[in-house]
Amino acid sequence: MKKIELQKSFVYGPIHSRRLGVSLGVNLLPTDHKVCSFNCVYCQYGFTKEQVIDPSAATSFPDKKMIVDELNSTLLHSVECGQKFDYITFAGNGEPTLYPFFAQLVDEAIALRNTHMPSAGLALLSNSSCSQLHEQPVLEAVRKFDMKIFKLDAGDSDLFAKINQPHPGIQFDRVIALLRSLDRLIIQTLFIDGAVSNCTDKAVESLIICYKIIRPQSVQIYSLDREPADMRLKKVLPARLEQIKNKILKEIPSLPVEVYT
Numbered sequence: 114m115k116k117i118e119l120q121k122s123f124v125y126g127p128i129h130s131r132r133l134g135v136s137l138g139v140n141l142l143p144t145d146h147k148v149c150s151f152n153c154v155y156c157q158y159g160f161t162k163e164q165v166i167d168p169s170a171a172t173s174f175p176d177k178k179m180i181v182d183e184l185n186s187t188l189l190h191s192v193e194c195g196q197k198f199d200y201i202t203f204a205g206n207g208e209p210t211l212y213p214f215f216a217q218l219v220d221e222a223i224a225l226r227n228t229h230m231p232s233a234g235l236a237l238l239s240n241s242s243c244s245q246l247h248e249q250p251v252l253e254a255v256r257k258f259d260m261k262i263f264k265l266d267a268g269d270s271d272l273f274a275k276i277n278q279p280h281p282g283i284q285f286d287r288v289i290a291l292l293r294s295l296d297r298l299i300i301q302t303l304f305i306d307g308a309v310s311n312c313t314d315k316a317v318e319s320l321i322i323c324y325k326i327i328r329p330q331s332v333q334i335y336s337l338d339r340e341p342a343d344m345r346l347k348k349v350l351p352a353r354l355e356q357i358k359n360k361i362l363k364e365i366p367s368l369p370v371e372v373y374t
C-alpha cells in the first residue's frame with residue numbers, strides 16, 4: 114500500500130474515483146498538517162497531531178479569500194481547457210466542517226460552480242463527528258451539498274473509540290442522532306482487520322443496527338487502500354466485503370450497498 118502525502122494546496126486534483134467520477138478536491142485545512150476531530154487508526158495521513166472539536170482551538174486555518182481565489186482560477190482555467198468535473202469535493206487534510214468560515218465558503222463555492230461549471234455537483238466527505246454541526250449555519254451549509262458522504266466505521270461506542278479515537282468531547286450516540294437527522298446521506302464504512310477489527314460478525318451486526326436507525330440513501334463499504342497510521346492493521350479481502358454486503362442486504366434488502374475494492 115502506498116503512503117499518501119498531505120494536500121499541498123487548497124484546490125487539488127482532479128482525482129478520478131469510482132465514487133465521484135472526475136472530482137476536484139477542495140482542502141479547507143492547513144497544507145502542512147492535518148487538523149481533525151478524529152484520530153483514525155487507519156488514517157492515510159498518519160496520526161492526528163492537532164485534534165480539535167472547536168475551530169478556535171486550532172493553531173491556524175487558511176485564509177478564505179485565498180481558497181476562493183484558487184477555486185475560481187482553477188475552474189476558470191479548466192473551462193478554458195475544456196476540462197469538466199463531475200464533483201467539486203470538500204475533503205482535504207482533516208475534517209472540512211471544522212473550518213471556521215465553512216458556511217460562507219460553501220456559498221461562495223456554489224456561486225463559482227453556478228458561474229463556471231453548473232453541471233458539477235458539490236460533494237462533502239465528513240467524518241460525522243458533528244462537533245460543529247450543532248451550529249445552525251454549518252448544518253444548513255451541509256444540507257446544500259448534492260452528495261453528502263459521511264463516515265461510520267463502528268456500531269458501538271467501544272469500537273468507535275478504538276477505530277476513530279475521537280476527541281473526548283464527541284459522543285457516539287450524538288453522532289448517530291446527527292446522522293439520523295440528515296437527509297440523502299451516503300454512509301461510508303471502512304473495514305479493517307488486525308490490531309483493531311470491525312469485520313467480525315458481531316461488529317457488522319452492530320453497524321447494521323445503526324444503518325437501520327440512520328436510514329441512509331446508500332452505504333459504501335471498502336477497506337484499506339493506502340498505508341494506515343497504525344501499521345498493524347490489515348486489509349479486509351474483497352470476498353469478506355462481499356459477505357458483509359450480503360449480510361447487510363439480508364437485514365435491509367432495500368438499502369443500496371456498494372463494495373469498493
Ligand code: SF4
Binds near residue numbers: 153157158161206
Ligand atoms: S476523519 Fe479522516 S482525516 Fe480525520 S483522522 Fe479519520 S481518516 Fe484521518
